[in-house]
Amino acid sequence: MTIETVNAPTRPRIDVAAALRDAAITTLLAFGLFLPLIGFQTVVNIRNELELNTRWPLLLSLVAAVGIARLAYSFLFAPWLEHLKQRPVSATQSPVLGLLAQWFTPFAIGFAIFYPIIVITLGGYGGALKWVDNFGIQILIYVMLGWGLNIVVGLAGLLDLGYVAFYAVGAYAYALLSKEFGFSFWILLPLAGVMSSFWGIMLGFPVLRLRGDYLAIVTLAFGEIIRIVLINWVDLTNGYAGISGIPRPTFFGIPFNANEDGFAATFGLEFSPIYRTIFLYYLILALAFLTAFVTVRLRRLPVGRAWEALREDEIACRALGINTTNTKLTAFGMGAMFAGFAGSFFAARQGFISPESFTFLESATILAIVVLGGMGCQIGVAIAAIVMMGGTEIMRELEFLKHIFGPSFDPTQYRMLLFGFAMVLIMVVRPRGLISSRTPSVFLKERKAIPHDLVKEGHG
Amino acid sequence: MGIAGDILLRVEHLTMRFGGLVAVDDLSFDARQGEITALIGPNGAGKTTVFNCITGFYKPSEGRIGLCHGDAAIWSELDALTEGGNRGIKQGSNGLYLLERMPDYLVTQQARVARTFQNIRLFPGMTVLENLLVAQHNSLMLASGYTLLGIFGFPSYRRAEKASIDLARDWLNRVGLIHRADDPAGDLPYGDQRRLEIARAMCTDPVLLCLDEPAAGLNPRESAQLNELLLSIGNDHGISILLIEHDMSVVMEISDHVIVLDYGVKISDGAPEEVRNDPKVIAAYLGVPDDEVEKVEAEVGL
Ligand SMILES: Nc1ncnc2c1ncn2[C@@H]1O[C@H](COP(=O)(O)OP(=O)(O)O)[C@@H](O)[C@H]1O
Ligand SMILES: [Mg+2]
Numbered sequence: 001m002t003i004e005t006v007n008a009p010t011r012p013r014i015d016v017a018a019a020l021r022d023a024a025i026t027t028l029l030a031f032g033l034f035l036p037l038i039g040f041q042t043v044v045n046i047r048n049e050l051e052l053n054t055r056w057p058l059l060l061s062l063v064a065a066v067g068i069a070r071l072a073y074s075f076l077f078a079p080w081l082e083h084l085k086q087r088p089v090s091a092t093q094s095p096v097l098g099l100l101a102q103w104f105t106p107f108a109i110g111f112a113i114f115y116p117i118i119v120i121t122l123g124g125y126g127g128a129l130k131w132v133d134n135f136g137i138q139i140l141i142y143v144m145l146g147w148g149l150n151i152v153v154g155l156a157g158l159l160d161l162g163y164v165a166f167y168a169v170g171a172y173a174y175a176l177l178s179k180e181f182g183f184s185f186w187i188l189l190p191l192a193g194v195m196s197s198f199w200g201i202m203l204g205f206p207v208l209r210l211r212g213d214y215l216a217i218v219t220l221a222f223g224e225i226i227r228i229v230l231i232n233w234v235d236l237t238n239g240y241a242g243i244s245g246i247p248r249p250t251f252f253g254i255p256f257n258a259n260e261d262g263f264a265a266t267f268g269l270e271f272s273p274i275y276r277t278i279f280l281y282y283l284i285l286a287l288a289f290l291t292a293f294v295t296v297r298l299r300r301l302p303v304g305r306a307w308e309a310l311r312e313d314e315i316a317c318r319a320l321g322i323n324t325t326n327t328k329l330t331a332f333g334m335g336a337m338f339a340g341f342a343g344s345f346f347a348a349r350q351g352f353i354s355p356e357s358f359t360f361l362e363s364a365t366i367l368a369i370v371v372l373g374g375m376g377c378q379i380g381v382a383i384a385a386i387v388m389m390g391g392t393e394i395m396r397e398l399e400f401l402k403h404i405f406g407p408s409f410d411p412t413q414y415r416m417l418l419f420g421f422a423m424v425l426i427m428v429v430r431p432r433g434l435i436s437s438r439t440p441s442v443f444l445k446e447r448k449a450i451p452h453d454l455v456k457e458g459h460g
Numbered sequence: 461m462g463i464a465g466d467i468l469l470r471v472e473h474l475t476m477r478f479g480g481l482v483a484v485d486d487l488s489f490d491a492r493q494g495e496i497t498a499l500i501g502p503n504g505a506g507k508t509t510v511f512n513c514i515t516g517f518y519k520p521s522e523g524r525i526g527l528c529h530g531d532a533a534i535w536s537e538l539d540a541l542t543e544g545g546n547r548g549i550k551q552g553s554n555g556l557y558l559l560e561r562m563p564d565y566l567v568t569q570q571a572r573v574a575r576t577f578q579n580i581r582l583f584p585g586m587t588v589l590e591n592l593l594v595a596q597h598n599s600l601m602l603a604s605g606y607t608l609l610g611i612f613g614f615p616s617y618r619r620a621e622k623a624s625i626d627l628a629r630d631w632l633n634r635v636g637l638i639h640r641a642d643d644p645a646g647d648l649p650y651g652d653q654r655r656l657e658i659a660r661a662m663c664t665d666p667v668l669l670c671l672d673e674p675a676a677g678l679n680p681r682e683s684a685q686l687n688e689l690l691l692s693i694g695n696d697h698g699i700s701i702l703l704i705e706h707d708m709s710v711v712m713e714i715s716d717h718v719i720v721l722d723y724g725v726k727i728s729d730g731a732p733e734e735v736r737n738d739p740k741v742i743a744a745y746l747g748v749p750d751d752e753v754e755k756v757e758a759e760v761g762l
Binding site: 312323438440448455 | 564568577587643
C-alpha cells in the first residue's frame with residue numbers, strides 16, 4: 001500500500017435526506033412499539049379494580065430520545081465507523097502502541113501484585129477490605145475462569161456454553177469433601193481440579209464428535225444438567241439451601257480468626273479480617289498466574305499447536321496424523337481443570353455455595369469475557385474481565401443515582417442492559433474482540449503478530 | 461524402505477457408492493516403490509474419492525487397500541491379515557497395512573501416507589513454520605512425553621523441538637519459502653501455498669505422498685518448479701508419489717505410470733506413452749464416442 005492512500009481517507013458524505021427519513025421511520029417504529037408497552041399502564045386501585053393509566057410524557061420523551069439517537073448515529077457514529085474501516089491496518093500499529101504493548105504486561109503483573117498494598121495505603125484497613133475483596137478477588141476469579149475457557153474456546157475453537165458446570169463441580173467437590181472428611185484446602189485444590197477435568201473428559205467423549213452449534217447446545221444442556229442435579233440431589237448437596245459452613249482456607253495450618261492460635265495472634269498483629277482477604281487475594285492471583293503460565297507453556301508445545309491447528313482446520317489436522325478426538329479432549333479437560341481450581345477457591349472464599357451461583361448466566365458472562373477480550377488472547381481476556389466485573393461492582397457504588405431517579409432505582413439491575421450495549425459496541429467496532437491479533441508460538445527470525453482476519457474462529 | 465519397483469500400494473476392487481451414485485466402480489491398480497503414479501480423468505471421474513478412500517477419509521463400500529513398508533515379501537501375509545481383524549502387521553522394520561480399516565489420522569500416523577487437498581488446506585492463521593511443526597505433531601508429542609516433559613522444559617524435548625525446526629527449515633529451503641517462515645500461511649500467494657502444503661505433508665515423514673491436483677492454478681513457471689520438486693522428492697528421498705493431475709504436460713513429463721478413470725471406472729493403465737495413445741482415453745477427454753475418435757483427432761491435430 002502506498003503512502004498516498006494511507007493519508008487520504010475520503011471523508012464519507014452524509015446523505016441528509018436519507019438520515020432524516022431513517023430517523024422518522026425509527027421514531028414511528030419506536031412509537032408503535034412503546035405505545036402499548038409504555039404509553040398505557042394498568043394499575044389496581046383501592047377497590048381492587050383495574051384502571052388504565054396513560055403516561056404520555058414518558059412515552060413522548062422516550063420516542064424522542066430514540067429518534068435523536070438514530071439521528072446522532074447517522075450523523076456522527078456511522079461516519080466514524082466508515083472512517084475506521086477505511087483506515088489501513090498498518091496505521092493502527094504506531095510505535096507508541098507497540099511500546100505500550102511491550103510494557104503493558106509487566107506493568108499489569110506488577111500492579112496486580114502490589115494492588116492490596118496500594119489500596120491499604122490509600123484507604124486504610126477498613127476501606128481496603130471492600131476494594132481487595134469485591135474488586136480484587138472477584139475480578140481475579142473471572143480472569144482465571146476467562147483464561148481457562150480461553151483454552152477451550154479461544155485456542156481449540158470449541159464453543160462451550162456450559163463451562164460453569166466444571167466450576168460447580170470444583171466448588172461442590174471442595175465443599176463436600178472438606179466438610180465430610182476435613183481435608184485441607186491444599187489437598188482438595190488439586191483434587192477438585194482432577195474431578196472437574198474428569199467430568200470435562202466424560203462430557204467430551206460423547207459430545208466432541210458434534211460440531212459448531214450442536215456442540216454449543218449440548219454443552220449448554222450439560223451445564224443445566226449439573227445445576228439441576230445439584231438442586232435435586234438434596235441428600236448430597238442440600239438442594240437450593242446450599243452448603244454452608246465450608247471450612248475456610250488456613251495460612252498453611254494457621255486459621256484466620258481472633259483466637260490465640262489465629263493468624264493475627266501468631267504474628268503478633270491486631271486481629272482484622274483484612275489478613276484473610278489479602279491471603280485469598282494472593283491465592284487467587286497465584287492460581288490465575290498458574291493458569292496463564294500453563295497456557296503460555298502449552299501453546300508452545302505440540303499439544304497447544306494442535307489445539308490451534310484444530311481451530312484453523314480440523315480436516316487438515318487429521319490428514320497430518322493428529323488424533324483430533326484426543327486433542328479436543330485434552331483441551332476440554334484442561335479448561336475444566338482450571339474451572340475446578342477456581343470453583344474450589346470460590347467455595348473456600350465464600351464459605352457457602354448453592355446452585356444459584358452456577359446458572360447459565362455465569363457461563364454466558366465468562367464466554368462474553370473471552371469473546372470481548374479477543375479469543376485466544378490472555379491480556380485481552382484479563383482486560384475484559386476487569387471491565388465487566390469491575391463495571392458491575394462500580395454500579396453498586398453509584399448510590400448518588402438514587403437522588404436523580406428516586407429511591408427505588410437500583411443501578412445493578414441495568415447490568416445486563418449495559419453488558420448488551422458493551423457487547424454490541426465492541427462487536428461493531430472490533431468484531432474480533434479487544435485484542436485480536438495472534439502471536440505465533442515459534443519463530444525463525446522475527447515474531448510478527450498475525451492479523452485477525454487470517455485467524456479462524458473454529459467451527460466446533 | 462523397499463526396493464524401487466516393488467509394489468508399495470495395492471488397490472483391489474475398490475468401490476465407493478454415495479446413495480445410488482457409484483463414484484468409484486471396482487477399481488484395481490498398483491503403485492510401485494519410488495515411482496510417480498498419476499491418476500487422471502475428467503472432472504467428476506472419482507479421483508478425489510479414490511484419494512479419500514486411500515487416506516481413510518471415506519470408508520470404501522467394497523474393496524481392499526494394502527500398503528507395504530519395507531520388504532515386499534511381506535505381501536504374502538495379505539490374505540492372512542485380511543482374514544484376521546487387525547489393521548496391520550509389523551515384522552521388524554517391515555509392515556503391511558489395510559488402509560480401508562484405518563481411521564484417517566492413523567493412515568498418516570502408522571501407515572505413513574500423507575496427502576494434500578484439491579482446495580488447499582493450510583492453517584492460515586498460523587505461520588509457515590508453525591504449519592510445518594504441526595505436521596510433526598506425533599513425533600514431537602512423543603518427545604514431549606505427552607506434554608509432561610515438555611511443560612517442565614526437559615532438555616530431551618528441547619532437542620527434539622530444535623530438530624523439528626531444522627527439518628522444517630530444510631523443507632522451507634527446498635520449496636523456496638524460507639524468507640516467509642514467520643509470515644502467516646494465509647498471506648502467501650497461491651503457488652507458494654501449494655508448495656507449502658506439499659512441504660507440510662513431507663514433514664509427516666511419509667512413504668507415500670498423495671497429491672490432489674497440485675498444479676491447479678499455477679502459472680507455467682510455477683508448474684515447472686513443481687515438476688522439479690516432485691521429481692526430487694522421488695529421487696532424493698525415495699518417496700513414492702500418487703498424483704491426481706489435470707495438466708497433461710505435468711503428467712506426461714514426470715509420471716512413471718498413469719491410470720485413467722472415467723465415471724469411476726478404470727479405462728486405461730500403463731506407461732504415459734501407452735496411455736496417451738489409447739483411443740479410449742482420448743475419447744474420454746474429448747467427450748466423444750469411441751468410433752468418432754479418429755475424426756476428432758484429425759480435427760484437433762493429434
Ligand atoms: N461425499 C460425497 N457425497 C456424495 N457424492 C460425492 C461425495 N464425494 C464425491 N461425490 C461424487 O462422486 C463423484 C466423483 O467425485 P470426485 O471424486 O470429486 O471427482 P474428481 O476428483 O475426479 O473430479 C462426483 O459425482 C461427486 O459428486
Ligand atoms: Mg477432485
